[in-house]
Amino acid sequence: MVSLAQFEERFAKLVNYEEEKYALIRRQLKREGDVSDMYQRRVEEIEAALKKKEQDIFVSVLIDGDCMNFLDEHLRGGELGGREAARGLKLSILDYVRHQFPAAPANLQIVIRIYANYVGLAKTYVEAQTVPNVAFFGAFINGFNKEDPLCDFVNAGDGKECADEKIRATFNISISNVHCFRVIFGASADNGYARLLGPHRDSEKITLLEGPPFARELAELATKLPTMSCSSVFRSCKILGNASTLSLTPPRTPAAQITPAVKYAAAAANAAVTPKGSQTIPGAPSRPAVALNRTIARNSASQRVDTPIQCSTGDIKAMKAKKLCNEFHILGTCKFALMGRPCTHSHGKRVSGHELEALRYVARLSRCPQGLACKDVNCICGHRCLKDPCRQGRLCFFPPEMHGVDIKIVSYD
Structure with a gap:
């Protein structure tokens, strides 16, 4: 039988054990x-x-301004046009990233660098x-740079490879930067960049920005890398370096007609306009008997046909030199004036007679953005390339479908 003393000793040991257990559990x-x-x-x-890292994430937009040319509407807007170009470019990039990469940080920064030979480009x-x-x-350029602190148009210098070297250096820094979410590379007309981009053909960080059609080697890379375009900011074709290279060889004409000039305006005029007092140029649509002020001529394919204009090359050259506002003098209104913005072209007293006809021809040298399906009775732009044959190829402002258009009128809207 256990004595009381033994029981108390065993109880004390048990209590001590439990206290150690509870202490261990507490520890x-x-x-x-x-x-x-x-x-x-x-x-x-x-x-x-x-x-914090997301706050530092950015998209690097690198553009060769020598081969990616801005739309006329922005350039002719001066400082305001520069602001619009910067704003439009940034919004296009953001829209592309948001749609293609939904997981991208909400506060993504867009860093835009356009490098160009300022003097040569101007x-x-x-x-x-x-x-x-x-x-x-x-x-x-001033407006472009002032619109956003991260939008810069940089004068790379007048050396042949100055812009290329700066773009390459910035590209190499961006592509290796862990904070760089994506590099959007815009130099679609320059094959020279294929050697820079080639080693990165399998990269998941590069998008090619297309303005003019991709040069041959870049076109091959475009099959490997994603592409995008920004048609609201950049031309779809490159401006040639010298205005004389825009000229074309006019068709043979009788000696009595006006002698073709070297410059583009005169050459284009001889190619597509009937000088007063001379015969109609072969291939031009016959003048309809009905008034066409408020009608649209169509061919058998329901494509819009611009009715012929009779004016001399001299009048055309004179109108181009005056830099008149086409909309104001032809239609009586100006979209810039309606928006309360300054127009960069002359208004004054509206032209009439043979000067008006020549100005209508000048207006047709600009491509209609609606193309052959245009239904705007007040549209003054061109709906086909006036050069026949056109020798500019991809450099022509008019797309392929606006060349060789059937100009036989079969109906009117």
Whole structure:
């Protein structure tokens, strides 16, 4: 039989054991609590770091401004046009990223760098009569740079490879930057960049931006890499460096007709306009008997046909030199004036007679964005290339479907 003393001794040992067990459990719980707090702090630190990293995530947009030319409507808007171009480009990039990469950070930054030979590019735009002078182009660049702190048009210098070298250097920095979500590369007409992009043909960080059609080697890369376009900002064809290269060889004409000039306007006029007092150019649609002021002529394919205009090449050259506002003088209204914005072309007293006909021809040198299906009775733009044959190929402002159009009129809208 166990004595009371033995029982008390055993009870004391049991109590001591239980106290040690509870102490161990308390220490373990405290340790688990400390570990849990440590991991919670670590999670919070990681989340904060990820959030900060997302704030630093950016898309690098690299563009060769020498081969990616802006639309006339932006260039002719001066500083305001530059602002519109920067804003339109950024919105297009954001829209592309949001649709193609839904998981992209909401606060993604768009960093735009356009490198170009400023002097050479300004001269090209002036020769193409897109801007009146170099200073006007400078105003456009000023507006582009002022619109957004991350949008820069950079004068790369007048060396042949200056822009190329800067674009290559910036590309290499961007592609290796962990904060760079994507590189959007715009230099579609320059084969030289194929060597830069070739090693990255399997990259998941590059998108090719198309303005003019991709040069042959870049076209091959475009089958491997995703592509996008920004038709609201850039031309679909490149402006040639010298206005004289835009000229074409006119068809043979009788000696009594006006002698073709070297410049584009005169050559185009001889190719597609009937000078007063001379016979109708072969291939031009016959003048209909009905008035066409408010009707649209159609061919057998229901494509719009521009009715012929009779004017001399001299009048055409004179109208081009005056830089008149086509809309104001032809239609009596100007979209810029209606929006309360300054128009970069002359208004004044509206032209009439043979000057008006010549100005209508000048207006047709600009492609209608609606193309052959245009239903706007007040449209003054061209619905086919006036050069027949056209020797510009992909460089022509008019797309392939607006060449060789059947000009036989069979109906009117």
